Amino acid sequence: MISDWMAFMLSGELAVDPSNAGTTGLLDLVTRNWKRSLLQMAGLRSDILSPVKETGTLLGHISQKAAEQCDLQAGTPVIVGGGDVQLGCLGLGVVRPAQTAVLGGTFWQQVVNLPAPVTDPNMNVRINPHVIPGMVQTESISFFTGLTMRWFRDAFCAEEKLIAERLGIDAYSLLEDMASRVPPGAYGVMPIFSDVMRFKRWYHAAPSFINLSIDPEKCNKATLFRALEENAAIVSACNLQQIAAFSGVQADSLVFAGGGSKGKLWSQILADVTGLTVHVPVVKEATALGCAIAAGVGVGVWPSLAETGEKLVRWDREHKPNPENFAVYQQAREKWQAVYQDQRALVDGGLTTSLWKAPGL
Numbered sequence: 001m002i003s004d005w006m007a008f009m010l011s012g013e014l015a016v017d018p019s020n021a022g023t024t025g026l027l028d029l030v031t032r033n034w035k036r037s038l039l040q041m042a043g044l045r046s047d048i049l050s051p052v053k054e055t056g057t058l059l060g061h062i063s064q065k066a067a068e069q070c071d072l073q074a075g076t077p078v079i080v081g082g083g084d085v086q087l088g089c090l091g092l093g094v095v096r097p098a099q100t101a102v103l104g105g106t107f108w109q110q111v112v113n114l115p116a117p118v119t120d121p122n123m124n125v126r127i128n129p130h131v132i133p134g135m136v137q138t139e140s141i142s143f144f145t146g147l148t149m150r151w152f153r154d155a156f157c158a159e160e161k162l163i164a165e166r167l168g169i170d171a172y173s174l175l176e177d178m179a180s181r182v183p184p185g186a187y188g189v190m191p192i193f194s195d196v197m198r199f200k201r202w203y204h205a206a207p208s209f210i211n212l213s214i215d216p217e218k219c220n221k222a223t224l225f226r227a228l229e230e231n232a233a234i235v236s237a238c239n240l241q242q243i244a245a246f247s248g249v250q251a252d253s254l255v256f257a258g259g260g261s262k263g264k265l266w267s268q269i270l271a272d273v274t275g276l277t278v279h280v281p282v283v284k285e286a287t288a289l290g291c292a293i294a295a296g297v298g299v300g301v302w303p304s305l306a307e308t309g310e311k312l313v314r315w316d317r318e319h320k321p322n323p324e325n326f327a328v329y330q331q332a333r334e335k336w337q338a339v340y341q342d343q344r345a346l347v348d349g350g351l352t353t354s355l356w357k358a359p360g361l
Helices: 002-011 018-024 036-042 064-070 084-091 145-156 158-167 171-179 221-247 264-274 286-298 305-312 323-348
Strands: 058-061 077-079 100-104 108-114 126-129 136-142 190-192 208-210 253-257 277-281 315-319
Touching: 002 058, 002 064, 002 077, 018 084, 018 126, 077 286, 084 100, 084 108, 084 126, 084 136, 084 286, 084 305, 100 221, 108 221, 136 221, 145 158, 145 171, 145 221, 158 171, 171 221, 171 264, 190 221, 190 323, 208 323, 221 264, 221 323, 253 264, 264 277, 264 315, 264 323, 286 305
Parallel strands: 100 253, 253 277
Antiparallel strands: 058 077, 100 108, 108 136, 126 136, 190 208, 277 315
């Protein structure tokens, strides 16, 4: 994997951490090492794979050659890293069983820590090793959530971008302020972009907005922006429900991080849609903090990953769900799920083009 190669080029030592190795589907979730029976099934030799070492392990030191090529100091420790989502959870202090996070970036990931390894019999969501030794996570994905919001801003909100620049604020903040005046449910507008995760047969409907009206007071940029934020939260809630259905783990709160969590309205909508209290950290780009924690543990600055993750996280704000809004969103969610299946059928019939399809479909 690319992480193995980078570490090797820096230190001359090969290793892969469990959270990255697990994405191959060849790792034993209990032993956190390569599973011989899976390798045999795939027709692969074990000697072509890097040794598995836990995140935060001292792998080696930067060689003189690498130091000269990369303008780094020779002898600097090289520490085993981890997957972006798993290190993000470490940086958020999401290190104990049943803790839940939504990482809102270009893609949105919904992750739940499991007390013991268990797999989804329907193959809708995947199970990955956490960077915390002995722990696994369920991980579901919403496709292009942040990218869709950027597309909407850049394609339709040139005026708002210009106003925001003049005011010295972020364009998303201005759009959120506009969207806050739109009632929950966004007048019934239903964005069709990412589906819930269906790993076994993963494809999406064609991007579209459904149920628009021609009333400019009710159907405008603010309405569509709010509808997109609501839809991202609805897809997240559906994915969390899938996880709970097979794992038995019901979250009582969640941590929201990444670029999406900068939006106060979006954070509140996520709370209202899921019915869960949402905690937003001070450090929202938490993967970088997780990397720093792993490095610190590797050189002996901190004693353990889990303890340090819990110790360093700081909270910016908390959003509690509004019961009235939750009821509105429950109805909106049911309607969206039904409409989305009809939109997928149009893709099946070759009438529209999928937002994304898994290779081979």
